[in-house]
Amino acid sequence: MKGAMDELLNMNPEQLKEQMEDALKMLTSTDMKQNILDQKEEVLAMMEAQGTATPAEIAEYRADPAKFDEAMTKAFGQMKEIFSDPKALDTVVDMMQGFGAIMKDPEAAMSKLGGVLQEVLADDDKIEEARLQLLNDPSVAGNNVLADMFDSDEMKAILNDPVKWRKSVKEGQKMLNGDDGGRLGGVGMGEL
16 A cells, blocks of 8 residues: 555656546446445445435435435546546645655654744734634635534534633644654654
């Protein structure tokens, strides 16, 4: 797995796009769809375990194979649609390259992130401004993963408490800047 990942991370943007297009063709092929339909119970168990479908949807798919087929056909169509959009493909390639840079030198990446956060959230007023913006619209976080994180109940509890929020931000800044004894989230960078 590591060898394959290294290979992907060393590709230029055009090569990455080509690999992703090949993977998409394989994933959205009729054979792959049929394979998923043939393994309906395993797929439903995985969907249930991962929470990608509600218990009611899972029960409906089990009771009505045509509904399951329809849902899978729709999912395959959405996958094709997403990756046929050149902008979406470029975004995925950019994300993979960014991920590659982080994996090659995680300490430098974390230090850079810490510096950016230190700059953007330099004082209590800026920290409070960021808190209010995130409370109002979690999407200002910059991407869907972060927006979802800031929209979780746990983060909302922190965002709703200005003192807790400020303390959390400052602790995070210390970790990212290495002011916590060389440990990130309780794990030394060499242990990752």
